[in-house]
Amino acid sequence: MKIKDLYETKKTVISLEIFPPKLDSPVETVFKTLDELADINPDFISVTYGAGGKAKDRTLEIASKIKNEYNIESLAHLTCISATKNQIREAFEVMRKNNIENILAMRGDIPEDPDFEFPNPLQYEHAADLISEVKAERDFSIGAACYPEGHVECDSKVKDIKYLKDKVDMGVDFLMTQLFFDNELFFQFMEQIDIAGINVPVSAGIMPVLNKNQVVRMTKLSGCQMPKKLIRILDRYEDNPAALKEAGEAYAIEQIIDLMAWGVRGIHLYTMNKADTAKRIIGNIENIRKLQNN
Ligand code: FAD
Numbered sequence: 657m658k659i660k661d662l663y664e665t666k667k668t669v670i671s672l673e674i675f676p677p678k679l680d681s682p683v684e685t686v687f688k689t690l691d692e693l694a695d696i697n698p699d700f701i702s703v704t705y706g707a708g709g710k711a712k713d714r715t716l717e718i719a720s721k722i723k724n725e726y727n728i729e730s731l732a733h734l735t736c737i738s739a740t741k742n743q744i745r746e747a748f749e750v751m752r753k754n755n756i757e758n759i760l761a762m763r764g765d766i767p768e769d770p771d772f773e774f775p776n777p778l779q780y781e782h783a784a785d786l787i788s789e790v791k792a793e794r795d796f797s798i799g800a801a802c803y804p805e806g807h808v809e810c811d812s813k814v815k816d817i818k819y820l821k822d823k824v825d826m827g828v829d830f831l832m833t834q835l836f837f838d839n840e841l842f843f844q845f846m847e848q849i850d851i852a853g854i855n856v857p858v859s860a861g862i863m864p865v866l867n868k869n870q871v872v873r874m875t876k877l878s879g880c881q882m883p884k885k886l887i888r889i890l891d892r893y894e895d896n897p898a899a900l901k902e903a904g905e906a907y908a909i910e911q912i913i914d915l916m917a918w919g920v921r922g923i924h925l926y927t928m929n930k931a932d933t934a935k936r937i938i939g940n941i942e943n944i945r946k947l948q949n950n
Contacts (some may be wrong), residue, residue, distance in 0.1 A: 657729050658797035659758045662699050662828035667948045669922035670938060671694065671731070671859060674929050675704040676714035677878045683714055687721070692931035694726050696938045700758070701895075703751035704923070707765045716747065720754035731799060732756050734790075735764025736780035738772070744786065760799040760832065761786045784811055784823050791827035800828040802858065804836050804845035808879040817852050824854050831856055835863040835874065838883045838908075839914050843946040856922050859922030860915050864933055865904035869892040905933055916944060 664668050672693055677685045693701065703719045705712060715732055722730035724888055734747060751759070751853060780786055783800060790798050800823050803816060810816040818828040824831070832853075836842055847856075865871045868890045875882055882890075893900035912923050923941075927934040938945075 657757065658829075659700055659729065659731060659799065659890075660857075662729065663830060663921055664796075665843070666699060668916050668920060668943060668945065669699045669857070669859060670941075671700045671702060671922060671924045672698045672934055672938075673702045673704065673861075673924060673926050674718070676706070676711045676718055679711055679714075683717060683915045686718055686929065689927075689929050689931045690722065690726060691785060693863055693927065696935055698728060698938070699922075700731050701726075702733060702760060703762070704735040705735050705762075707735070707934065712747070716750050716752070716754065716756070716823055719751075719756050723755055724815050730756060730909035731758040731760055733760045733762065734786065735762045736783070736786040737764045737766060737778075738774055738777050739780060740775045741789075744780075744789060748790075748796075752795070758797045758799065759790050760801070761790050761828075761863065762801050764767060782819070784819070784826055787823055787826045787828060797829045798827055799830045799832055801825070801834065802831040802845075802849075803834045803878075803879050804842045805878075807832075808877070811849075817848055817854075821852050821854055824856055828856060830922070831858045832922075833861040834878050834880065835860060835861045835926060836880050837886050837911070838866075838881055839911055839918070841881065842915070843918060853858075857921035860920050861924045861925040861926060862908050862911055862915075863926040864908040864930075864937060865890070865927070866901050866928070866930065867897060867932065869899070902934070905936050914943065916941065917946070 677683060703715045705715045719732040722728050732751060761783055766922060787798060790796050802820055805818045806813040845883050853899040889903045894901055925934055
């Protein structure tokens, strides 16, 4: 099923994100996680694509398994900054063969390794270059990334939204946000993109805070703000991992309930392959989910 159609049938589309195991671990380790995530009954599961295209075969292998063996809709992330046109065409072919109908088309983070070899000349510069190619294939539903607090590299939020509008106009069916911890910033962003004429469904990316180092690293990378009430949780429980996990999950649940009450079109939970946390969070909103879809 095309993910764009899911947004037509569900009040809030609930999706989960997982990442492939590192290349030195067997791919099977993720299937145990998937066994548990399947119990949540997500509307779809997305699989990340390693920066620089590392483990790309694993992304497609796992996305295929989700679709064809777990019978859950899958979304394959695909990045282009380090890819050649041929590699992207091959990825389309593998997806088609495996019945994968949905692509999250992105530029990708620029690999930090100074020795990383980019195609010369570069064959893709921005996500928009990939989106136009996916669109030309005609048979995929296309998602793209968006940034409620602006993308870290962009010096102006106005320009960032203009580039987002260009991406959407190229044929994007739905958007998925970077993680954020302050819902008010998401609501403001939704108003801004509405004014800019962007009206495809947007899923809100929620990442539960499970340890202080992780969240400090993520906020630095993504440039997202931490509300005072989250800082208090981190300061109070940084040396008490069990309490921090409980508080982090509760924070994510509260964020999701507020987003659903506002009328968000989708919740995308960054599971970090932690099935127990994902189950507790989605379990807590399960009744609201059922009641509002009736
Ligand atoms: P773009 O849309 O190309 O934007 C990148 C920057 O360029 C922005 O600052 C934008 O304002 C600017 N820009 C865009 N168009 C133009 C233009 N025409 N001229 C000048 N500037 C322009 N990364 C991975 O490697 N693998 C993943 O699986 C992955 N999954 C993700 C999932 C989600 C939901 C999100 C939000 C991000 C994910 N990322 C992933 C990270 C993403 O690849 C990075 O944030 C990357 O830096 C930008 O990708 P993009 O597709 O948003 O790029």
